[in-house]
Amino acid sequence: MYEYIKGIITENTPTYVAVxxxxxxxMINISLNTFTALQNCSGEVKLLLHEVIxxxxxxxxxxxxxxxxxxxxxxxxxxxxxxxxxxxxxxxLAPAELEATITAGDHNRLKGVKGIGAKTAxxxxxxxxxxxxxxxxxxxxxxPMPGAGNEVYDEALAALTALxxxxxxxQKVLRxxxxxxxxxxxxxxxxxALGMM
Numbered sequence: 555m556y557e558y559i560k561g562i563i564t565e566n567t568p569t570y571v572a573v574x575x576x577x578x579x580x581m582i583n584i585s586l587n588t589f590t591a592l593q594n595c596s597g598e599v600k601l602l603l604h605e606v607i608x609x610x611x612x613x614x615x616x617x618x619x620x621x622x623x624x625x626x627x628x629x630x631x632x633x634x635x636x637x638x639x640x641x642x643x644x645x646x647l648a649p650a651e652l653e654a655t656i657t658a659g660d661h662n663r664l665k666g667v668k669g670i671g672a673k674t675a676x677x678x679x680x681x682x683x684x685x686x687x688x689x690x691x692x693x694x695x696x697x698p699m700p701g702a703g704n705e706v707y708d709e710a711l712a713a714l715t716a717l718x719x720x721x722x723x724x725q726k727v728l729r730x731x732x733x734x735x736x737x738x739x740x741x742x743x744x745x746x747a748l749g750m751m
Contacts, residue, residue, distance in 0.1 A: 561599065562598060564579060569589075580614060582614045585645040587618070587648055588618040606630075625649055631681070643667050656683055714751075
């Protein structure tokens, strides 16, 4: 198995790069995140690799960061998510956004990715929620919250933060509560949230 490649980019497109290393040219599939990162690179580059070997094809996938490659590997471990779909997800959401989306259980945000249906989105979240340890930058991402902007949600969030609970954790818990019961009252939402913290 290949770990990484160092070489000169001879062709750079939003979906793949050609890298020349030791006189050989390698076509490597990439995400838009990696494509963007490579725009500022000149000279020799290093891409972390993941190879997918099938009966009819041998394909290399390249990543600018170890974090993106790890997310790719977690995604392809989910039933029904192939390498092409994983790259599409990583092209639609930056690694921090994807981590925040999965840990928050945001099915709708995942369904916004082309080719991802409700069942696949739910499967990704169920399978990966406990495997992803969100980084500091993913915790700081403010995903749109159901009920955000409505008085009940705002009051419940204010109460939880006033009680000393971190805002991201409070938002995550309130998201689950409002998903299940959009018309819940303030007191009930706070009590339920306290039991889930």
